Amino acid sequence: MSLLSVEDLDVSFRTTRGPVKANEGISLEVEEGEILALIGETGCGKTTFGKAILRLLSKNVKLEGKIFFRGRDLLALSEKEMRRVRGKEIGIMLQNPSLSLNPVLTVGDQIAEIYRWHENCGKKEAGKKAGEMLELVGIAPSKKSEYPHQFSGGMLQRVMVAMGLALHPGLLIADEPTKGLDPQTKQQVADLISGLVRREGSSLLLITHDLEVAERVADRAAVMYAGEIVETGSTGEIFSSPKHPYTRALLESLPGKGLRAVPGQSPSFVSPPSGCRYHPRCEFRMEICSAIRPQLLEIEGGRQVRCLLYEKDAGLDEGQETEQDTGQCMGVDTGQDTGVDTGQDTGVDTGQDTGVDTGQDMGVDTQ
Amino acid sequence: MWNYIAKRLLLISVVIFGVTLVSFSAMYLAPGDPAEVIAFARYGQDLSAEQIEAVREAEGLEAPAYIQYLNWLEHVLHLDFGKSLISSDDILEEILLRLPATAELALASLFLSLMIAIPAGVLSALKQNTLLDNACVFTSLLGVSIPNFWFGLLLIWLFALTLRILPSFGYGSLENLVLPALTLGTSMAAVTMRLTRSSMLDVLKQEYIVAARAKGLDERTILIRHALKNALLPVLTFAGMQLGYLLGGTVIVETIFAWPGIGKLLVDSIFARDFAMVQGCVLFIAVLFSLSNLAVDILYAVLDPRIRYDKHD
């Protein structure tokens, strides 16, 4: 049984412009002792997802689906039961430590209150424990009597780690822990978090838009776009052979790999694109992509992809194939060779052949 | 923090200096011949020109303005505000005699106002857009718009004249204090409530409140430990404005309820054309106001850790 198992989670907000779905059909699993990176660009809904797990979203939100943690559906718990989960079984590091810490309380107090609340510690004992946590994350315990504005960005991030791990939760959710830090500090913080988490045998859900950090630290990765999961797999596999066009584009945007920006703009949540949400920006888009919304399907090697390019290849399609089979021969050749030799004679020789035969059947039948 | 306080002190000194200038002008620019007024008060109806001139010389009233100002300022620094034009009583003495009454009224009103406004503001913010909130907001809008002199009269009509359970004027017992304090306090409460509410609403939207919830704390603990202190700090900064309203309000309320305070003294002096007394009162009140503002600023500096502990480099 997975530590965390999210099943078909929908998160929608009631706004003046109508309901907005920030997360749709999210299904995800985090195993014991595993580090899973949730990757995506700013605004794609990953922070909302992180907060949704602990039900920290505002009152006008509707959560549908199931979130199983150690076998219990968190969405079915009462608020009182949920409070016992927060901090103790699942810890979270929110974005922007300078905003997530109360400016009028000392850093030590803000860590100590976790002990006083959950473990009924006395003031002195809790203060001592807070000092120990600070030391664990590399801050002198004497600093516990200082205020957040007296700390640097990197130090504040460490404080957030201390707060998240204070009660040694089974799962830590870290929301953009390296945002706004310089490269060296980024690595330090990333290593600190992953190091501590591994030591405890806990799991980590790392929410980030920073691919390098994800690659450095995570076992597995899930890519999110416009509120949906579009690809999952082990970190190594995803980074070496990305399947979804968006993942590819993301990787190409890295300094080391081309620094090509992902074209186009993030889609609106109020009126998302029809069909596949990525199609307006996709360099491999086909005509059917604007009409049909692809499902997240498993392809070989335990990987999942949400893309019509891989439809035919999907083994476990759960009987949804009939929706995707238009019965038409699309005859659309994008003119771009994806670099994969389909092994089928398409009868159309575009004259461009990059010569890479992955031996996989792409499932694109251009006849 | 000391930096901050030192700057405020310097500023206050300059302001107080300016205040003395303005106060002096009150007397200097007053219509009529001050020598004549003083002479009249001393010698009565039949004044001869010689008597007036004698007074003029004795009081140094022929000197140019700035000399008179400096003379007066020197006296003031020695805590000699001069004598009343009418009664020849020592001005500072008269003011200090009435200070307790004004202080009593001011403090009672402030206390009442805070007791009403802060719980109402907090509750209103917590239960935003419910009936309670809407009722509070509307009531406060009413309270802000109602003239306190009319409100005072209404209260007198209701409690003193119709129900006859409270006196309509006078000074001495707790009973006397109720209506004046209610008058002054409720109008202040309206403003304070609005401020508390909006400040609280602001705070509740902050990330550190979500962070507190993420630790598993319950709403009550979050409110008391995290929200309140942050929400009440801005209310404190506006306390300065409130004090101004308070001091100004005492003028009206004391007049309506015949409350023997400094405000009433000021109004009476104006009508009596006793501009020396007017000058003294105005100076006293303005200095009092400035010093209270300074006190509030210092209090704020102490309470807000961001100012108390300047950022280390």
Added chain:
Amino acid sequence: MSEKKLNIREFRKNRLAVLGVLLIILLSSLALFAPFISPHDPLEQKLGKRLEAPSSEYPFGTDDLGRCIFSRVVYGTRVSLGIGVLVVAATSIAGTLLGVLSGYRGGLFDEIVMRGVDIVLAFPNIILALVIAGLLGSGFTNVVLALSLTQWPVYTRLVRGQVLSLKKRAFVEAARALRASNFYIMRRHILPNCMESVVVLGTLEIAHVIIFAAALSFLGLGIQPPTPEWGSMLKAGIPYLRSAPHLTFFPGLMIMLTVMAFNFAGDGLRDCLDTETNREVMAG
């Protein structure tokens, strides 16, 4: 850069604000058409009909000199609105200009102006106005003068704050780079951006001024009888508070309604501004 266009639509959603505007229109009509609306001459005394309760002939009853209170209240609108508009017009213009100059030029000039502001604000509002009115004497012009001298600083402070932050904005730097004259920059770039908050402050200030003016009259300075003015009418009604409360009730109610109208409208305008300007106007 003008957010005013958005405001009107937002404004309409705010029911209280709309109510406020309607009330203002109603009150202005009362002022303008007073001779047609009042059933009687506000100055006419009928000593045989003193202190009569409200009736069909005298909707608000009569006062201690037999004058129709309703007519006096209606004519009083002229006085109060007149003072409000005049004082706010004068102070907002003068205060804003001073604030723009002070904020833009900075330096010693700025320091002096701000100390002037601090000094005037060191006196609790009404006390300074009281003393000035006491020195000048009662009467319409004197009230306007007294209140103008005490109310200008709030605009200066507000506008100066805005100018200081505007100075740093890119479009001002750009204008400077293009060698635009200081006067031009102030006129085209700085001033228009301050106008929204000045309008909000001005609306709320009308409410303040009306109360102050009434308070001055109530205390015996300001406007005095026989001119119909709500504050002095309140004062006249005090001796008859028990026997004829309608003398005090109606004028006071009018003050409250008028002030409410401007407060609602001003609040509504303020809610339409963005949050940054919001906070400064609140502080002002």
